[in-house]
Amino acid sequence: MATSYGSVQKTGKHSWKLTVSSGFDGSGKRIRHTKTVHVTSDNEEQQEKEARKQLALFIADIEKGQTATSGKMTLEQFFEYWQENYAIGRHAPKTISFNKGLFKRIKEALGHKRLDKIEPKHLLSFYKNLAEPGVKQDPNAKRRKKEKTPNSDTENQNKVSNTETPIINNTLSPNTIKKYHVFLHSLFEKAVQWNFMAYNPAERVEPPKTEKTVKKIYDEETTGKFLLLLEKEELKHKLMALLLISTGMRRGEMFGLQWHHVDFDKGTVKIEQASQYLPGKGIFIKETKNESSKRTITISTSIINLLHQYKAEQSAKRLKLGGTPDKGGKWQGAEKPEDDFIFTTWNGEKAHPDSVNTWLKDFITNNELPHITTPHSFRHMAATYLITSGTDIRTVAGKLGHANTTTTTVVYSHLLKSAEKETTDKMENFIQQATEKAKEKEKEKQKKQAK
Missing domain, CATH: 1.10.443.10 (Intergrase catalytic core)
Incomplete structure (x- = not known):
């Protein structure tokens, strides 16, 4: 990597623009990174010192590959790029379809935002919105209502069944909201890896708390x-x-x-x-x-x-x-x-x-x-x-x-705990039975010695 160098320029009362040059791209065009920082001092000389300290950190991040070079791409554009260059060929068709379903809501809330402008607060707001009453449980509900259910062999069985994810109080469950968080985390992780983002905002947000559900089965x-x-x-x-x-x-x-x-x-x-x-x-x-x-x-x-x-x-x-x-x-x-x-x-x-x-x-x-x-x-x-x-x-x-x-x-951890408890009970019975048998033998031995 070419050595990076930069400059500082005052742009406001307390704001300074940092510009870093870092080699050339494939077409011979100079690669430049810019960033605006805010300083606290009122003294202009002191301000410049603070700005130059920020510039040194900025250069270090660039040389470590921790600063995005393509942050102007929107999240929607990156999703398409991610699908074409990564997901297709690696993920199963059903997984790709599921992720597309998740992205429908993500697109509405965050799709228009540039990658370098997405912050943890935006994710917090998105998760909060997902938890509000009135959010449909199944983003594909409208499509499924239009399709018929295959009831017998004589019907066209190439149509999907009319089953929908149940709506509980017309809100999404915490488990469902977490799926959005997990997907966004993995998406941003690739954006950071490919140098589209400086950091993963999902890592700075606590995932929604999920509810442990025990599988319902027949006794x-x-x-x-x-x-x-x-x-x-x-x-x-x-x-x-x-x-x-x-x-x-x-x-x-x-x-x-x-x-x-x-x-x-x-x-x-x-x-x-x-x-x-x-x-x-x-x-x-x-x-x-x-x-x-x-x-x-x-x-x-x-x-x-x-x-x-x-x-x-x-x-x-x-x-x-x-x-x-x-x-x-x-x-x-x-x-x-x-x-x-x-x-x-x-x-x-x-x-x-x-x-x-x-x-x-x-x-x-x-x-x-x-x-x-x-x-x-x-x-x-x-x-x-x-x-x-x-x-x-x-x-x-x-x-x-x-x-x-x-x-x-x-x-099946809950079952294993139950099974483990049963082994404790079995061992207790074994110990008691073994002790009782030993006592009986000891009594018989004492009787024989007494004779």
Whole structure:
């Protein structure tokens, strides 16, 4: 880096302009940095000394790369730049879509501001506004109201379900507000790294306090009732629910399953991809959430039997429709039956991942069961039952496809504490029983010696 040098110029009663030259850009144009500082002294000579001290600090920051060189870019412009040069190619499509959703509100409040003008006070004001009554919980609510819910196989299952994030007192929860903070922090972090900002304003703001929520799941009695009622359901929905409850697999992982992923002889299912839906893109297949999510899990004999029955059903539908179009049929699935997706529409197309949400909502309502928000609750049930039954945390993490046991420990810490307390009770019983047995033996020994 070229050596920087600068000058000071009085611009007001107590204000001085600092100008620093720092080499040349690619087109041969001199790079200049400017900054206005305010001094306290009324004496002009003393003022200049203070200004020159500030200039020395300013030069040091520039040479350390701690001063932005492109701060004139607005936050909205930087977001577009960040997406094009960083997010696309690194982030999953769903993550990109989620971040775009977050930025809708950020754009309204801060999008017009220059990066070098954004201060912690602006973020505090934004978070305060998000917490005010009247802020809609779901920024995509209007779009979702216009779209229909896929209720059956005969409907177009490429449409998203009519589910919205519930509005509680018409305000955003602290947990949701924190998502905005986390996203802004990561955005500004890149801006600092790329020399667009001098510092990260989100680091100087305390994130909104979040509320710890315990995952809502069915207890043993309610689960039993749920499973009993499930017996009367269509085979496809029965199989979906049992797969989710017994294995803890993610919804997208289940809809990403093809028949060649099932080993009927070994009783296993290989998870190596997931199905997702995004507006404008439709249903698509992607890699699993992370590398550790790729796993082979064992399934019970009863579910293997259900899969056999369901495969026979699907094969009959395929035969009835005359096979694939290249063979003169109407089946829209794969050329080879083993490459067909397990869960499809009536004509073999990939089923919409939200179709299980729609079925679950209707099933719970029609049978007057306690409300659970999404099929993801089944994943929490699987983890809960495994942990409370004494399964070690490493095995549970592997079953769920967590990257490491830390994730499992954090998410289910309340259960682990409960399980840990149970071990204390078990140890107490063991100690008491061992002591009592020792006492009995000692008494018998004393009796024998007395004789």
